[in-house]
Amino acid sequence: MMKGLTQQTRARGWRLAAVHALGLAPLFWLGINLAWGAYWVNPLQAAIQRSGDAAILLLLASLTCTPLSWWRGWVWIGRWRRPLGLYAFGYALLHVSLYVGVDYGLNWAWLGGEFGEKPYLWYGAGAFLILLLLALSSPHWIQRWLGKTWKHLHRWVYLGALLALIHLGLVVKGDPLKLRGDVWKPLLVGVGMGVVLGARLLRVVIRKLRQG
């Protein structure tokens, strides 16, 4: 009995370490590359792009937890959704801060011009605002306070993921829909999102069929 409990605690400790390792890995990678000089010619562009990559990948990872728990029966992985989502938001915050604060140096006239002519920025901004809302409402006490509304609110993550994917698809050099150009990133993320969101859809459909 005692032994079983210790093992369980130990497993929980390992899992906790794993989720934070996953969340911090992109930052670590970015830091090493910056320090090593891999991005020395245009470090700002690299930092903006890599933080964006990390945000969308961790968001995808967060969305993968639920289908994984169904498929493998890993109940514990449900606890990963919150930290992975928060890490995704953290990288998105870094991404946006670097773009607005450093790249454009808070030059609102220039930024206004960019927003006026580039739809990809609107998709990105939309995804960021959704993540911001979800991050702000993520503490347990707010979850309890919001009750059922919290669940509805957090379904917005699907829209956020979709907006982020469109943002990425528009920002690469080429045309992802025509499989032309440097499009492997949005394709990869798109397939990943298709799988994890499709799994949810499939489950809903199967349940409906069984009920009907």
Place this chain on the structure above:
Amino acid sequence: MRLEYPIPPSSEITPEALYLSRRRFLQSALTLSAGIALAACLPPSRESFPDRAGITPQATGTSDELGDPLTPFEAVTNYNNYYEFSTDKQAVAHLARDFPYQPWSVVIGGLVHRPQTLGIEDILRLFPLEERVYRLRCVEGWSMVIPWLGFPLRQLLERVEPMGSARYVRFVAIYDPEHMPGQKTGLFPWPYTEGLRLDEAMHDLTILALGLYGQMLLPQNGAPLRLVVPWKYGFKSIKAIVRIELTEEQPTTLWSTVAPQEYGFYANVNPDVPHPRWSQATERRIGESERRPTLLFNGYSEQVAGLYQGMDLRLNY
């Protein structure tokens, strides 16, 4: 003669540094020719390549005509958009280091009276090289100032005598997937192709470059021969050219095939024609921390605006 724009007075004598860099350039060109002669009977080996490591970069100019300093040699040779090797600009130099570009010849044909095939050594013999300090504005919103060594494309075109029906020039880069890992993907219609209107190609600012910073081009910069059109976005300046053709029809280009709504045939640097992704109103000069406004025709309006009189540049982007 030092050739920045506007053209300097003819009284200006050749500075010693350029004289020396030219001599060094010719020496490495001679080594190259010797290498080609050897390569004709031997399988290519590393020994027949000029010693690139032993050459120190040197340019005569220190700034462009607007007073902005040259982008450091290290940045020019380590930050390259060259999708034939990699989409990662800082990975290109390493991946391209063993790219075999000797021997090399360029086929010039199409609507010309005197089609011909020229080896690099012929080109070096026929056309005197001069230094041109040009701004390079990438469509991605970054820019550099580069001291090229080259000669006006016009000189080559005059030599092959274009026919009256020729209206465009089409450029084709090498297709060599064995040495260019990026060409193994099916995502791009390789080889890289580009095009210019004949009057753009004949303009004195348009050069074929064989060197930069007083030495032969390195593979990552488009060795052994590339186009440089300073008032257009960088992707127009095709690298590693193997064929130049004069045509009657406007040629298709790689980027206008991949994403026609983003990359037009003209691709003139123009802050007033927006791109769906990158800012064309402002740019980041490599090495500078703040953005700067982008200039119409990359600052070469005075020389090239006349080429586009009466044209709607928003439609002909």
